[in-house]
Amino acid sequence: MKYIKLLKFDIQNGILKKQKVYAIAFIIAAVFCFDFSNSVKIFKLTGQNQSVSFADCILYIYGGMREYIPSPTNPFVFPVIWVLVFLPLCFFTLNYPYQDMQSFGQQVLIRTKGRFLWWLSKCTWNILSSCFYHGVIYLTAFIFSLLSGIGINRNINMEMLQLNFQIKPELLAAGNISFPIFAFLLPVLLSVAINLFQMTLCLFIKPLFSFLTVALLMLSSAYLLSPWMVGNYAMIIRSDLVLKKGVNFNIGFIIVLALFVLSFICGMIRFHYYDILNRD
Amino acid sequence: MTHIEIQNVGKMIHGSTVLKGINVSMHSGKIYGLQGINGSGKTMLMRLISGLIRPTEGKIEIDGKLLGKDITFPASIGLLLENPAFLDSYSGFQNLKMLSSIQQRIDDSQIKDTLVSVGLDPDSKKKYRKYSLGMKQRLGIAAAVMENPGIVILDEPTNSLDTSGVKLVKAILNMQKKRNALVVISCHDLSILQEMSDEIFLLEAGRIVNHMVLEKDN
Numbered sequence: 001m002k003y004i005k006l007l008k009f010d011i012q013n014g015i016l017k018k019q020k021v022y023a024i025a026f027i028i029a030a031v032f033c034f035d036f037s038n039s040v041k042i043f044k045l046t047g048q049n050q051s052v053s054f055a056d057c058i059l060y061i062y063g064g065m066r067e068y069i070p071s072p073t074n075p076f077v078f079p080v081i082w083v084l085v086f087l088p089l090c091f092f093t094l095n096y097p098y099q100d101m102q103s104f105g106q107q108v109l110i111r112t113k114g115r116f117l118w119w120l121s122k123c124t125w126n127i128l129s130s131c132f133y134h135g136v137i138y139l140t141a142f143i144f145s146l147l148s149g150i151g152i153n154r155n156i157n158m159e160m161l162q163l164n165f166q167i168k169p170e171l172l173a174a175g176n177i178s179f180p181i182f183a184f185l186l187p188v189l190l191s192v193a194i195n196l197f198q199m200t201l202c203l204f205i206k207p208l209f210s211f212l213t214v215a216l217l218m219l220s221s222a223y224l225l226s227p228w229m230v231g232n233y234a235m236i237i238r239s240d241l242v243l244k245k246g247v248n249f250n251i252g253f254i255i256v257l258a259l260f261v262l263s264f265i266c267g268m269i270r271f272h273y274y275d276i277l278n279r280d
Numbered sequence: 281m282t283h284i285e286i287q288n289v290g291k292m293i294h295g296s297t298v299l300k301g302i303n304v305s306m307h308s309g310k311i312y313g314l315q316g317i318n319g320s321g322k323t324m325l326m327r328l329i330s331g332l333i334r335p336t337e338g339k340i341e342i343d344g345k346l347l348g349k350d351i352t353f354p355a356s357i358g359l360l361l362e363n364p365a366f367l368d369s370y371s372g373f374q375n376l377k378m379l380s381s382i383q384q385r386i387d388d389s390q391i392k393d394t395l396v397s398v399g400l401d402p403d404s405k406k407k408y409r410k411y412s413l414g415m416k417q418r419l420g421i422a423a424a425v426m427e428n429p430g431i432v433i434l435d436e437p438t439n440s441l442d443t444s445g446v447k448l449v450k451a452i453l454n455m456q457k458k459r460n461a462l463v464v465i466s467c468h469d470l471s472i473l474q475e476m477s478d479e480i481f482l483l484e485a486g487r488i489v490n491h492m493v494l495e496k497d498n
Binding site: 002005006013102103104107108109110111113115273275276278 | 293327330331332333334351352353354355357359361362365366367369375378379381382383423
């Protein structure tokens, strides 16, 4: 019962009173959907007649970037859309648990008589925040697709993918395919895990440094296509479903799950011994 | 009966000693005053007793239970530390109701009675963010005492309060003593501390340098 009360409190104060965050998620998604519609127009102008789908729109937003091969003639360009989808959430979820712990949360903690429930509630809040944020983006893309007459299905148009992400055809794993739902969900799961990781990191280092660490991890994933760089699992086009040399999303699921469980357990242990001080 | 036993407690934070060799025994029905300049370790000692931080050395027992091992927090404690912090968009009553709903020890009428006792209007819809500093402090005191906890910790309870507010704090402290609570307070105003406390611990640079037992008429 105490957990439900804590969670209700966190949902009220950490989600429902942060409408601006979700308004920003909507704006981000709307801008990229509009951008996607422009790329569809360009695609059609090239004489292509194949239909595009909701899946292509999601791929446009969550695709990430093609493998970067460093060379003097190939400067590294940040995957702006992908970064603008993932990093704002990390920033928005950065301060709430930390601030709560140093203010009203102290009153809550001494009344719950334990630290575990507080941590569990904050982890659940973190998961819900991430899911809600990406839910807004997915929903915006879905409504946009409906309004634009774009087919609501999971078929990926590989020609359009090549055009949007500048991928050479010989690097692609297959032709037009219907993507499994799992492939669309993994970036969201990775986002959940990475946010939890960030929250745990805040118990060891200052929140700002925690955010910078996560940002660095994500950006270095964009730089390096490797199964060990977790950010790759948040880029759908780096999946082995799309690229021959892509990362395996099944392994990605295990890594994301491991990151999630480790972050939860490390955070729980750390918080058990954590000094709740006014850091200011 | 509540009993706090602090044995040879020390605390280091980022390599600095903030408390060292603290030995204190406290019993219910008494008010213990902590005196000392800023940075002397008063608030840190209060945080240790409340379980928010853990000692680097030594141990704290509350009713025979080792804090941090047998119990994470004292079984019954009310706390006002430094500046009170509540939810901005809630009224005073809503804030207290939210807190009291965790333990469900008191009902709405008791929350309202506590608000009246600290001089706040229990039916006011005014949001916490619009409270004056004095009102915030009164609400902080109300949160600390509303559930009649066995241990009451008040860090600078007279901060931001006018003369009537200070009188009110004194009345509340007496009330807590009468109901046999163990009260720990810190206050910059030595006269208030001497008037209210049964025992005073003087802290300097994280150590107790003097322990005074004050004779009271009652």
